[in-house]
Amino acid sequence: MPQELPGFYYDKEKNRYFPLKGPIPGSSRSSSSSSNNAKKPSTNNTQESNFCRRTGVRISQLLQGRELNGNVITSRKGKCDFVEEFLKIQASQPVVWKYRSTEKIADSAMDQIHIDIHTAEGQTEANVLITGGVNGSLSLFEVGKVGEHNHGVECIPDRMWPVIEEKRAECGKDPGCIWRPPGASLHMSSNISCIKMCGKHSPIQRALITTLGSETSGGSVYILNLAEPVDFDSSSAIGTNVGAALVNLETGMTSWVCRSKSDVLSQQIDPSGNIVLCGLRNGAILTVDVREKQERVSNRFIRHRIPYSSLGRQGPSSSKQWFEVKGNIYPSRTILMPSSVCSLVSLQSYDQYFLASSMDGLIKLYDQRMTKRGAVQSYEGHVNSHTRLQLGVDQSERFVMAGGEDCSLRLWSIKSGKLLFEEKISDSILSTVCWKRSERLVKTLNEGKSYEECLSRQNHSWGTWFGSQEGLFYISWS
Structure with missing residues (x-):
C-alpha cells in the first residue's frame, strides 16, 4: 500500500503521486469567505449546506459514489477517498462550548x-x-x-x-x-x-x-x-x-x-x-x-x-x-x-x-x-x-x-x-x-x-x- 504524503495524492492507475494545490494567496476564496461571514446562516439546514460548499462535495454525492465505486469517489475535482471527504465534512461542523x-x-x-x-x-x-x-x-x-x-x-x-x-x-x-x-x-x-x-x-x-x-x-x-x-x-x-x-x-x-x-x-x-x-x-x-x-x-x-x-x-x-x-x-x-x-x-x-x-x-x-x-x-x-x-x-x-x-x-x-x-x-x-x-x-x-x-x-x-x-x-x- 503506497504511503500517504501530505500535499500529494496517489493515483493507482498511473502508479504515481500528484501534488494537491492549495489555495492561491489573494484568490477569490478570501472574498467569498468574507461574504459568507457577513451573511451568517440562521438555521442548521443552511449551515450544513454551507459546510458542504466549503468541502466541495455533498454528502449525498459521497454516499452515492461509495455505493457505486467503493471508497474511491469520482467528482469534478478528480478522484478522492470517501473517508477523507466525509471527515472533512465532519470537521467543518464542530460544536463549541465555553466553561x-x-x-x-x-x-x-x-x-x-x-x-x-x-x-x-x-x-x-x-x-x-x-x-x-x-x-x-x-x-x-x-x-x-x-x-x-x-x-x-x-x-x-x-x-x-x-x-x-x-x-x-x-x-x-x-x-x-x-x-x-x-x-x-x-x-x-x-x-x-x-x-x-x-x-x-x-x-x-x-x-x-x-x-x-x-x-x-x-x-x-x-x-x-x-x-x-x-x-x-x-x-x-x-x-x-x-x-x-x-x-x-x-x-x-x-x-x-x-x-x-x-x-x-x-x-x-x-x-x-x-x-x-x-x-x-x-x-x-x-x-x-x-x-x-x-x-x-x-x-x-x-x-x-x-x-x-x-x-x-x-x-x-x-x-x-x-x-x-x-x-x-x-x-x-x-x-x-x-x-x-x-x-x-x-x-x-x-x-x-x-x-x-x-x-x-x-x-x-x-x-x-x-x-x-x-x-x-x-x-x-x-x-x-x-x-x-x-x-x-x-x-x-x-x-x-x-x-x-x-x-x-x-x-x-x-x-x-x-x-x-x-x-x-x-x-x-x-x-x-x-x-x-x-x-x-x-x-x-x-x-x-x-x-x-x-x-x-x-x-x-x-x-x-x-x-x-x-x-x-x-x-x-x-
Missing part, C-alpha cells in the same frame, strides 16, 4: 495528561488538564466523572456555537463538567510560557512548566510531579533569549545546543528525538542535532553565518546581510519566514514534515528534506500581526486549527490546505490550543504499534481545548 468561571487561566499555555488517582472505588486513570495564564496562574482540572468525588470548583459548559433556536432540538453531546480540586491552583512568579507533558509512557505523572521571567528576574523551569516515585526522562528542550538548551529533568543541569542573538520563541522535538526545531524572533527556523553533546563554553561552539539572501530574503537593514548562530545545526535546512516564528508542530506519521506559523499570519507545511524548494503547502485566512498563537493538530494528523487576532477559530485540511471552518466564537483571542488525547491511542502506542496502526483503531470522535482571556473553550466533533 464558566475559567477567565484568564488558560490564555498562555495548556496541556492534557493522564494520571493515576485513588478514589473510594480504588485506583483509576483520570484525564487532567493543566492550564497557565498570562497573569502567572497555574491551575489543574480533572476532566470527567472522576472529579465528582472532590469538593473543589465545578466548571459547567455552555453551548456557544452553533446557536440553537428556541423550539429546535439541540444536537451535540454535552462534554460534561470539569473540576478544579481544592489547592489545585497557584500563582507563579511571572507569565507561564509553556506547559508540556514529560515522558512517553501512560499514564504520565509529570509536566514541564516554564515561566517567561520579568524585568527583575529571569525565567524558570519547573517539574510538576503528580505521583511518586518519578521516572525521569533524560532531558527536555527549552528556548531562551540567548539560544536553546537541554535541561536534565533529574539533576537540573543545563546543556546548551544552540546559541543565537535572536530569541527562541518556539521549539519542537521531531519524532526521532534527535532533532530540535527552533523558531527564532528573526523568522529563522533552525534544525539542531542534539545527539552530540556540546561544550559548555560558548566560544567552542561551531559558528555558522547564514546569509539572508540564501533564504530568499533581504536583511533587516542594508548593513545586515547575514545572521550568526552557534551549535550543531544544519545550515542547509534553515528556513526563514517573513516574521517571528510563533508555533512549530512536527507530524508523527510523516516524520520529515512539520507545520510552522509566523506572526504575520502565515501557516506553512515544510518537508525537512526539501527546505530549499519552499513550503509543501500553505494555509490561507489566518489573522495575526504580533501575537504568539499556537497551532493544534488532531491525532489523525488530517487537520490543523488556530485562533486568530480577529477572535475567529479556523480549521484547515493539512493535505489540501483547504479552509474547512471559520467562525468568530470568542470576544478575545484564542491563543492556546490542546487536542484531547485518546487514552486508547496512548495505550496502543505503548504496546509497540506504529502510529499508523494506532490511528487505524481510532473512531472519529474528536475534541480540542482552546484558551483565551475570556475563558476555556471545548470544541467537539462526533
Whole structure:
C-alpha cells in the first residue's frame, strides 16, 4: 500500500503521486469567505449546506459514489477517498462550548495528561488538564466523572456555537463538567510560557512548566510531579533569549545546543528525538542535532553565518546581510519566514514534515528534506500581526486549527490546505490550543504499534481545548 504524503495524492492507475494545490494567496476564496461571514446562516439546514460548499462535495454525492465505486469517489475535482471527504465534512461542523468561571487561566499555555488517582472505588486513570495564564496562574482540572468525588470548583459548559433556536432540538453531546480540586491552583512568579507533558509512557505523572521571567528576574523551569516515585526522562528542550538548551529533568543541569542573538520563541522535538526545531524572533527556523553533546563554553561552539539572501530574503537593514548562530545545526535546512516564528508542530506519521506559523499570519507545511524548494503547502485566512498563537493538530494528523487576532477559530485540511471552518466564537483571542488525547491511542502506542496502526483503531470522535482571556473553550466533533 503506497504511503500517504501530505500535499500529494496517489493515483493507482498511473502508479504515481500528484501534488494537491492549495489555495492561491489573494484568490477569490478570501472574498467569498468574507461574504459568507457577513451573511451568517440562521438555521442548521443552511449551515450544513454551507459546510458542504466549503468541502466541495455533498454528502449525498459521497454516499452515492461509495455505493457505486467503493471508497474511491469520482467528482469534478478528480478522484478522492470517501473517508477523507466525509471527515472533512465532519470537521467543518464542530460544536463549541465555553466553561464558566475559567477567565484568564488558560490564555498562555495548556496541556492534557493522564494520571493515576485513588478514589473510594480504588485506583483509576483520570484525564487532567493543566492550564497557565498570562497573569502567572497555574491551575489543574480533572476532566470527567472522576472529579465528582472532590469538593473543589465545578466548571459547567455552555453551548456557544452553533446557536440553537428556541423550539429546535439541540444536537451535540454535552462534554460534561470539569473540576478544579481544592489547592489545585497557584500563582507563579511571572507569565507561564509553556506547559508540556514529560515522558512517553501512560499514564504520565509529570509536566514541564516554564515561566517567561520579568524585568527583575529571569525565567524558570519547573517539574510538576503528580505521583511518586518519578521516572525521569533524560532531558527536555527549552528556548531562551540567548539560544536553546537541554535541561536534565533529574539533576537540573543545563546543556546548551544552540546559541543565537535572536530569541527562541518556539521549539519542537521531531519524532526521532534527535532533532530540535527552533523558531527564532528573526523568522529563522533552525534544525539542531542534539545527539552530540556540546561544550559548555560558548566560544567552542561551531559558528555558522547564514546569509539572508540564501533564504530568499533581504536583511533587516542594508548593513545586515547575514545572521550568526552557534551549535550543531544544519545550515542547509534553515528556513526563514517573513516574521517571528510563533508555533512549530512536527507530524508523527510523516516524520520529515512539520507545520510552522509566523506572526504575520502565515501557516506553512515544510518537508525537512526539501527546505530549499519552499513550503509543501500553505494555509490561507489566518489573522495575526504580533501575537504568539499556537497551532493544534488532531491525532489523525488530517487537520490543523488556530485562533486568530480577529477572535475567529479556523480549521484547515493539512493535505489540501483547504479552509474547512471559520467562525468568530470568542470576544478575545484564542491563543492556546490542546487536542484531547485518546487514552486508547496512548495505550496502543505503548504496546509497540506504529502510529499508523494506532490511528487505524481510532473512531472519529474528536475534541480540542482552546484558551483565551475570556475563558476555556471545548470544541467537539462526533
